[in-house]
Amino acid sequence: xxxxxxxxxxxxxxxxxxxxxxxxxxxxxxxxxxxxxxxxxxxxxxxxxxxxxxxxxxxxxxxxxxxxxxxxxxxxxxxxxxxxxxxxxxxxxxxxxxxxxxxxxxxxxxxxxxxxxxxxxxxxxxxxxxxxxxxxxxxxxxxxxxxxxxxxxxxxxxxxxxxxxxxxxxxxxxxxxxx
Amino acid sequence: xxxxxxxxxxxxxxxxxxxxxxxxxxxxxxxxxxxxxxxxxxxxxxxxxxxxxxxxxxxxxxxxxxxxxxxxxxxxxxxxxxxxxxxxxxxxxxxxxxxxxxxxxxxxxxxxxxxxxxxxxxxxxxxxxxxxxxxxxxxxxxxxxxxxxxxxxxxxxxxxxxxxxxxxxxx
Numbered sequence: 001x002x003x004x005x006x007x008x009x010x011x012x013x014x015x016x017x018x019x020x021x022x023x024x025x026x027x028x029x030x031x032x033x034x035x036x037x038x039x040x041x042x043x044x045x046x047x048x049x050x051x052x053x054x055x056x057x058x059x060x061x062x063x064x065x066x067x068x069x070x071x072x073x074x075x076x077x078x079x080x081x082x083x084x085x086x087x088x089x090x091x092x093x094x095x096x097x098x099x100x101x102x103x104x105x106x107x108x109x110x111x112x113x114x115x116x117x118x119x120x121x122x123x124x125x126x127x128x129x130x131x132x133x134x135x136x137x138x139x140x141x142x143x144x145x146x147x148x149x150x151x152x153x154x155x156x157x158x159x160x161x162x163x164x165x166x167x168x169x170x171x172x173x174x175x176x177x178x179x
Numbered sequence: 180x181x182x183x184x185x186x187x188x189x190x191x192x193x194x195x196x197x198x199x200x201x202x203x204x205x206x207x208x209x210x211x212x213x214x215x216x217x218x219x220x221x222x223x224x225x226x227x228x229x230x231x232x233x234x235x236x237x238x239x240x241x242x243x244x245x246x247x248x249x250x251x252x253x254x255x256x257x258x259x260x261x262x263x264x265x266x267x268x269x270x271x272x273x274x275x276x277x278x279x280x281x282x283x284x285x286x287x288x289x290x291x292x293x294x295x296x297x298x299x300x301x302x303x304x305x306x307x308x309x310x311x312x313x314x315x316x317x318x319x320x321x322x323x324x325x326x327x328x329x330x331x332x333x334x335x336x337x338x339x340x341x342x343x344x345x346x347x348x349x350x
Contacts, residue, residue, distance in 0.1 A: 159191070
């Protein structure tokens with residue numbers, strides 16, 4: 001019988017490395033997803049995703065299961081993404097290297113590729129917090145409560161943040177709204 | 180409920196994330212308000228654009244690389260658990276915490292006074308008595324002689340006038 005996240009974290013707090021590895025295997029895809037959607041390049045995204053787990057390891061002794069582990073991980077990754085934006089000069093959309101894997105996906109239809117690239121660029125051009133909120137809402141399908149918890153803000157503030165972000169995206173992606 | 184408030188709630192309405200009474204109020208409003216109904220339609224459309232967007236898989240070896248870093252991180256965590264924190268905990272246990280804090284304060288004051296002594300005991304300043312201070316030109320103490328040749332009306336001249344005890348009188 002597999003242990004719950006909370007049970008694993010208790011083991012991690014006692015120095016159990018195998019328990020930590022199980023946590024990583026369970027949640028690596030989640031951490032990677034958010035980091036990659038936010039940063040847009042492999043190496044930085046991997047760095048952020050790894051750092052998220054290492055930060056969780058650092059504070060394992062003080063971890064209290066007051067919320068689901070997934071929520072806690074979202075919060076850690078979200079903070080690292082926002083820190084990344086603060087430290088690094090925002091990369092312009094055209095500085096992103098052509099994503100080889102994306103062009104080789106089963107979605108070979110040119111229009112769909114163009115749409116996806118346009119969406120990617122539009123999201124990347126958003127201010128940091130709006131970008132993060134959009135990713136958590138539309139890629140992770142989180143509720144407003146969950147987004148607010150991950151971004152350490154209120155539900156009302158999340159509503160305003162997403163409303164502004166949607167307005168900008170509608171302008172950037174106007175062509176796709178006409179179709 | 181105003182349209183602006185309604186529009187802000189529409190996304191949560193789509194998610195089914197609103198309390199039942201509010202959802203019903205929004206629904207009634209949408210039947211009457213074309214503007215808000217259009218906004219709802221755009222929000223739905225935007226959500227549709229995000230469906231099926233591809234994502235590269237997790238980089239190969241991600242967890243292996245991470246597990247190589249983990250023991251180092253654990254080690255650093257143990258070693259860097261500050262010696263100061265352990266020392267402080269010892270003081271706490273032995274009841275010497277307040278004495279330690281007082282000792283640190285006294286030490287800091289003593290060091291500050293010793294450092295200040297170098298300044299107020301400086302021969303240059305000591306050699307000039309209080310009554311003499313009023314007679315001595317700052318240009319003499321601070322070696323600003325080279326400014327006395329400054330042309331009248333120049334910045335250097337203005338500065339000298341300010342610092343000089345003769346205060347504008349002929350130098």
